[in-house]
Amino acid sequence: MKIVVLPLLADNYTYLLHTETEAAVVDPADADVVQRELERRSLTLTHMLITHAHHDHVGGVPSLKRHTAAAVVGAPDDRIPGLDHPVREGSVLAFGGASFTALMTPGHGAHDVSYLLQTPDRQDALFCGDTLFVSGCGRLLESDAETMWASLKKLAALPDDTELYCGHEYTEENLEFAVSECPDDPVYQKRLIAVRERLREGLPSVPSNIGLEKKANPFLRCESLVEFADLRKRKDRF
Ligand code: ZN
Numbered sequence: 001m002k003i004v005v006l007p008l009l010a011d012n013y014t015y016l017l018h019t020e021t022e023a024a025v026v027d028p029a030d031a032d033v034v035q036r037e038l039e040r041r042s043l044t045l046t047h048m049l050i051t052h053a054h055h056d057h058v059g060g061v062p063s064l065k066r067h068t069a070a071a072v073v074g075a076p077d078d079r080i081p082g083l084d085h086p087v088r089e090g091s092v093l094a095f096g097g098a099s100f101t102a103l104m105t106p107g108h109g110a111h112d113v114s115y116l117l118q119t120p121d122r123q124d125a126l127f128c129g130d131t132l133f134v135s136g137c138g139r140l141l142e143s144d145a146e147t148m149w150a151s152l153k154k155l156a157a158l159p160d161d162t163e164l165y166c167g168h169e170y171t172e173e174n175l176e177f178a179v180s181e182c183p184d185d186p187v188y189q190k191r192l193i194a195v196r197e198r199l200r201e202g203l204p205s206v207p208s209n210i211g212l213e214k215k216a217n218p219f220l221r222c223e224s225l226v227e228f229a230d231l232r233k234r235k236d237r238f
């Protein structure tokens with residue numbers, strides 16, 4: 001199973017997961033970018049996995065639905081265009097000898113889903129949309145701090161070596177915020193330098209992994225809901 005990172009729009013990530021012949025796409029924001037990649041690699045698209053219904057995550061769905069036979073998978077949210085397979089907590093989907101397990105992780109939206117890819121030939125990989133970012137977390141747009149806090153804790157409980165693929169390239173700004181909160185913390189400083197280096201080389205900051213995020217994500221390092229809620233408010237103003 002290969003995971004291809006497709007940067008698109010201003011700072012979104014769409015992910016193409018594929019075997020030799022079949023592909024699934026996570027959050028196809030732009031149909032043209034996905035189509036081009038499918039053609040270049042001679043792949044048939046079978047699934048579109050949607051983390052949440054915001055336009056920068058589902059923008060390419062209608063066009064891909066017209067041009068492919070791929071099934072749209074997501075939470076039962078009528079804002080997701082052409083939803084074929086509504087999922088709930090623990091729903092499992094088979095794909096190319098691998099499986100995706102749906103984890104409900106609301107907080108940013110009201111119905112966010114994270115997908116855990118498990119396949120024999122590689123590390124588990126988590127696609128978590130705008131719930132957990134590298135060194136950050138999503139804004140509380142349709143829900144509250146308590147809901148997001150529970151979702152983040154659910155993701156933090158996954159094995160440390162679970163790779164993390166999030167919905168946006170916000171890492172540098174997230175780490176600048178972390179450094180401003182904890183100027184003396186060497187973990188954030190070091191991580192910021194390493195991430196800037198990657199970005200300068202034109203590389204994405206994904207994937208991270210759960211173990212690294214537990215050390216270098218200020219939201220996962222919070223020890224209480226109150227601490228988390230306050231930190232989230234300060235980040236909104238940063
Ligand atoms: Zn969003």
Ligand code: FE
Pocket residue numbers: 054056057130167168
């Ligand atoms: Fe987004």
